[in-house]
Amino acid sequence: MDPNMKIPVEVNPDEDTEWNDILRAHGVIPEKPPSPTEQLEEALDEALKKQHDNRLENKDLDELDALEDEEDEEFLNFYKSKRLNEIKKLAEKQKFGSVLPVSKSEYADEVTKASHETFVVVELSLQSSLQSRLLYSLLVQLAAKFPEVKFCDIPAQRCIENYPESNCPTLIIYHNANVLKQYITLTQLGGNSTTIEDLERVLVDVGAVKDTDKRLVMNDDDEDAREARKLRFAKKSLRNDNDDDDHDDDDDFYN
Numbered sequence: 324m325d326p327n328m329k330i331p332v333e334v335n336p337d338e339d340t341e342w343n344d345i346l347r348a349h350g351v352i353p354e355k356p357p358s359p360t361e362q363l364e365e366a367l368d369e370a371l372k373k374q375h376d377n378r379l380e381n382k383d384l385d386e387l388d389a390l391e392d393e394e395d396e397e398f399l400n401f402y403k404s405k406r407l408n409e410i411k412k413l414a415e416k417q418k419f420g421s422v423l424p425v426s427k428s429e430y431a432d433e434v435t436k437a438s439h440e441t442f443v444v445v446e447l448s449l450q451s452s453l454q455s456r457l458l459y460s461l462l463v464q465l466a467a468k469f470p471e472v473k474f475c476d477i478p479a480q481r482c483i484e485n486y487p488e489s490n491c492p493t494l495i496i497y498h499n500a501n502v503l504k505q506y507i508t509l510t511q512l513g514g515n516s517t518t519i520e521d522l523e524r525v526l527v528d529v530g531a532v533k534d535t536d537k538r539l540v541m542n543d544d545d546e547d548a549r550e551a552r553k554l555r556f557a558k559k560s561l562r563n564d565n566d567d568d569d570h571d572d573d574d575d576f577y578n
Contacts, residue, residue, distance in 0.1 A: 420470035422462050425477050438497035442472050442531035447479035449491035454509045458492045503529045
């Protein structure tokens with residue numbers, strides 16, 4: 324037999340053997356892909372580390388003060404400073420506090436242009452509509468509760484000529500001159516049983532209010548109740564997302 328003759332040898336590159344290690348070191352076979360189990364463990368470790376690093380992210384000042392004996396002083400002070408800056412910025416934005424009546428000629432300035440600076444919530448109202456009166460009363464409460472958000476009301480037919488009474492009330496949320504959400508009547512929100520919590524969910528969904536905000540109804544109760552409320556919010560949001568798409572073609576009415 325020719326001593327220079329090469330004999331092909333079958334190699335299973337997935338085997339964890341010393342011979343395969345030698346072949347990988349010389350680039351003969353590719354590196355063994357990482358184990359799915361190892362990847363999952365790494366992802367879990369990373370998630371736990373991130374959770375630990377961000378453990379103070381949603382704590383308010385009182386909660387941070389209560390942790391003085393448990394947390395590193397420098398780490399704690401970082402979050403206290405961060406929270407104070409957030410409170411200061413929020414206070415600077417809190418300049419509304421009531422539902423502003425607007426006319427058609429004021430709409431562009433008071434709603435569309437104003438939405439470049441803050442979220443603007445508008446009701447196209449109809450005085451004879453029970454749902455419209457209910458929505459207005461809830462908006463009054465929200466306006467006082469979240470004075471950094473601008474709330475406006477305009478009679479629907481003064482805003483859009485021949486606007487169907489059956490579409491009242493119509494709720495529209497603007498930001499950066501764009502319509503983020505709109506609801507034709509309160510059907511998607513709870514109908515005649517719509518609550519302030521239903522409208523708070525809308526504010527959270529569009530980003531006008533953080534879901535950790537202590538002013539939210541769902542954050543007023545104990546921890547178990549808060550989790551249950553958040554779950555209901557999430558489920559209701561998923562159900563309504565597709566329904567909102569049905570009205571996208573109407574956006575041009577309000578720009």
